[in-house]
Amino acid sequence: MTTQNIYQQAVYDMYAAIAGAAAIKTIKAQYNAVIEGRTETHEADIYWEFTDGDIIYKILIQAKEQVSLGELFSFLRIVRDIPGQVMGVIVTQPVYKKDVKDMAANAGIILYELLAPLTAGIWEPVISNIRINVDAAWVKAAKEQAGLGDEMIQMNANPKYTFLYDENGNCVDSVQGVFDYYGKERNSAGTEQEKIVHSFAEPVFLQTHHEMVPFIKLDNITFDLEFVNANQMPGEEMLGQVFEKTLKYFGH
Structure with missing residues (x-):
């Protein structure tokens, strides 16, 4: 697997893990989804809705090899166009720019940073x-x-x-x-x-x-x-971290 597609593979692993996440009450999960926003329709690699019994949370997950401020603004516009408790997730390579990290943290976007796998297995x-x-x-x-x-x-x-x-x-x-x-x-x-x-x-x-x-x-x-x-993307673990960070962000 090359560095050009490990992020897409990680996203697919997360989607595959949703079906087995018995502890999470999933309402809807779509791969290569089209979502209706307030002003227009949007596309996402994964659209996931789950509930804690009281609140419905909506997760948009995208794979991007690199994240710039411009791409972050575009993704944030999509996240904010969808009503409800919405969290954005970008699966990408390590981000070293402080302005990108700060904006993502303040905007409610999780940067899930992955290192390219080594040639030899760990x-x-x-x-x-x-x-x-x-x-x-x-x-x-x-x-x-x-x-x-x-x-x-x-x-x-x-x-x-x-x-x-x-x-x-x-x-x-x-x-x-x-x-x-x-x-x-x-x-x-x-x-x-x-x-x-x-x-x-x-x-x-x-x-x-x-x-x-x-x-x-x-x-x-x-x-x-x-x-x-360890170089095989643990979809269940990644999904669990997104779940926990979402609840924490919204104060639960």
Whole structure:
């Protein structure tokens, strides 16, 4: 893919991601759209309407290899000719001119800046299907000793902030650290998804939110690991950022 069309491809990836964005209530999505404005009709690479339940937001997305002040003014005129809560998005190469950046920020236009992909692929580890498995027998004995019966013991559900401790209560690692270890060890040797079962040579514990059982023993951590090409435009991620920036701009 050349630098002349990575922006169009990124826009198409965003459009393709709309159908899978289950968390966003889409009203209308059009590719190569023609939109009725107050004074005339306009064209856009993507026209997207979604709602938060109360307000309907309208997004115009255009791909441009370069953005000048003149092009920004023309796009702003289109955005302002469409009634409602309208946000403009231009997918383009990095913009270094301060006047262009300032005008876009003040006018409610997102400049989604992309670097041209490198010739060689950049492969990044992706973790999914995470299961943190406790030592069931150890936990049962600890609960019986504390007189808790079948009472549930809550743990931190976010792996990025789940730390691992030794028998003396010293922090020795984190769940994210385990993920990082395998990401570096495999070093994108292949792109096939791999099921990882990580066991521990020494007893390892998780901190809980329970006063009587502050730590529970861990058995293993299982997860799926695969490597994805970072040069492939992540349409879902780009779309999510546009969604979040739109709500933030309009004060939600």
